[in-house]
Amino acid sequence: MALPYDPQQIESRWQEFWARERFAAVDTAGAKDLYMLMMFPYPSGDLHVGHGRNYILGDCLFRMFLMQGRQVLNPMGWDAFGLPAENAAIKRNIHPREWTLANIARMKDQFRRWGILYDWDKEIASCEPEYYRWNQWLFNRMLEKGLAYRGKSPVNWCPSCKTVLANEQVVAGACERCGSIVEQRDLEQWFLRITEYADRLLEGLDRLTDWPEKVKVMQRNWIGRSEGAEFEMRVAGRDDLAFQVYTTRPDTSFGMTFAVLAPEHPLVGAITTPDHSAEVGTFVERVRRTTEIERLSTEGVVEKRGVFTGSYAVNPFTGTPVPIYLADYVLMSYGTGAIMAVPGQDQRDWEFAKAYGLRIVRTVQPPDGWVGEAYVDDGPAINSQWLDGLYKTEAIERATRWLEENGIGRRRVHYRLRDWLISRQRYWGTPIPVVYCERDGIVPVPEDQLPVVLPTDIQFGGSEGNPLERSASFTAATCPKCGKAARRETDTMDTFMDSSWYYARFINPHVRDAMIDRGRVARWMPVDLYIGGVEHAILHLMYARFLYKVLHDFGMVPGEEPFTVLFNQGMITAKSSVSGKLEKMSKSKGNVVAPDALIARYGADTERVYTLFMGPPEKEVEWTDEGVMGAHRFLQRVWGLQDIVAESAGRVGEPAATEQVLVAMHHTVKRVRDDLARYHPNTATAAMMELINTMAQHQSSASGSALREAYETLLRLLHPIAPHITEEIWRILGHDGSLLRAGWPSFDAELLAKQQVTLAVQVNGKLRATVDVEPGLDARAAESVARAAVAKWLDGKTVVKVIHVPDRMISFVVRG
């Protein structure tokens, strides 16, 4: 009898062995084979079984690739800058770096205990100067090319933390950290000109055939390209005043009955007549005080709010003056901040017109029986002079051409995408490498003075705002141009900058004199398989695609896209003890399953098997304790097969049973190969469970050699999923070394092709019998066997048609 299965005894031993043998080490000086990558994590310290999902999936694929003899680059690192470290510093008076490094150590240990292998020689932590200096270097290159700029823009500002916040740091209009209501402020900030790449980011999506459609749709919507026309509206009686409006429906211009400016529009002051200025002033002030979030929120029916300016603008198509309003539904940040309002064809304009008693003129004929309000679909133009009778596409084209020919307007493409605001008034990030000189203005820090390193003489807590501003040693700088005293920029970069190019650094993490080693990167990029959560569908993946295109334009990387295949794993949910519903694991929901206790009781292999078995990895699945037990039972049965193999050693066995075991074995090899190739370890595991069921069924009748062969094959197939137990049994069976070097099993296709097949026999589409036949049986022979099997259904009927699908089914269509 084998000893009982005791994961505690075996797992750490194999973890040490794998690390010692450096199975994951790859020399990128050599030729590329495969580059796979999991999105590098923020080192928060605490990992739960939900986090484990994508790392375990990645490790499963990695081990399979290794066994198949491939050279796979599979690195891991840390997205190590960010707010939580700084908050921890304030709360617990520990330096962010110390806190971060401690978390990294914990997480690394967690990976080890999960049995996950990475090429740790290539580890990167983005908070280290040797990494972030290249953020700075790249920033300066982009500054040179005009791709980075300092500009004024309304931004989210937390009055209590005294910093700009990213949109994702604003939760329901409030600061995620302190809960203060976030304000909109016009501030000078650093931006990257991602809008210049909008069309390339959009077109590139079409070529990403191995990305989830969902992610591509989200990115397309985010970029929000729209084609239209922009034209000038003159203010009636004021020859000096005119503004531009943007529309996607120039064909409806004859139906314009008013115009609307955003309340922040620069012309508001000039346009407002004295008798309306009090009202306008009140309105503008009111809008200014509401945050963008409130303004755009649409709980229930939206009330369109606005005010008349007292002025009129001339519709260039008709020469008619129309009243100019201000309204909060027109945003300064989109298009020109001014629109022509055509209530007949636009629902928002319709509602506004109704609310303020403005005229409505239809310029597109709705179909008979139309009962809605604004009609936005296609139809012949009406009330539109020389456009009358034309349909939408043609009418848009004519109207646009008319604007161009008369010098009033032009074709224009607009995007919803805004430039990327990268400034953060925070300590724990990459310092933006510029200084402000009284004489020379904004001066980038020259390359030989990089990196601009974060100072360590920092007091966290106590006072508010960016601690960098209070560091005299940091802010005091000399101007690289004139050598006089200058002030150093204290903004740091958005951490998405770090994660936008780290995948290229992994190929050559220690190159000192360059951001990347171009030769190696040219060979190893792009990443062949990128695994991560769908929560990064837009931000990270859009920024990374943008910066990769920039690097491409700098001649530094091959191709235009960094990630060939994107795989989004689904969440693991569990019943929340707070809400009682299934929710994503989190401490606040009280539904976190910590791996430590689980591993202590059942072992890491059990967690891995269960994680991979519970459902297809791209789907959301529920964690249950019963399911864990099932996975553990499976491993115990695998362990117990040692006895069956030992007892049957030397037995000749019955040929039929032996054959069944061997056929099942080959069939399993094929299924596991196919299932893992399409990232379905759940069905691969099921196939292996079937194999052990078959082995158990024939444990006392099959030959000893067949049982042993099947067992050893099973161990190899199972290794990527349950690496520790399989290595241990492999060793017990008398093999040296590691399963990772034992090769991946192949199957005997001919043997499988020779097996009897079961034909389904249908009569009028209903299953009436099944017959076992030789494979490849021709139609006539199959028909005669099938006829016999369903004779009672054919009796007295006329067979009008026979459909034969070789080796699958035969169907009789009968009448009478």
Next chain:
RNA sequence: GCGAAAGUGGCGGAACUGGUAGACGCGCGAGACUUAGGAUCUCGUGGGCGCUGCCCAUGGGGGUUCGAAUCCCCCCUUUCGCACCA
């Protein structure tokens, strides 16, 4: 509101291209071994009926087809994304 994805036993899920629906696991039932077992092993397990057999079943309703979980149309539900984008 718009867009996308998904709805299969008591539960998680199989069924890859229209061809035997429910693999595998959980749970449940019966039995075995046990002083005992929430351990282990074996067998059974969609529903119904006149039970060697047949009928009904993949959210609901229609359709195409010899044949539909799979394709088409309408509706319902859930989840996710976007949400005044001119």
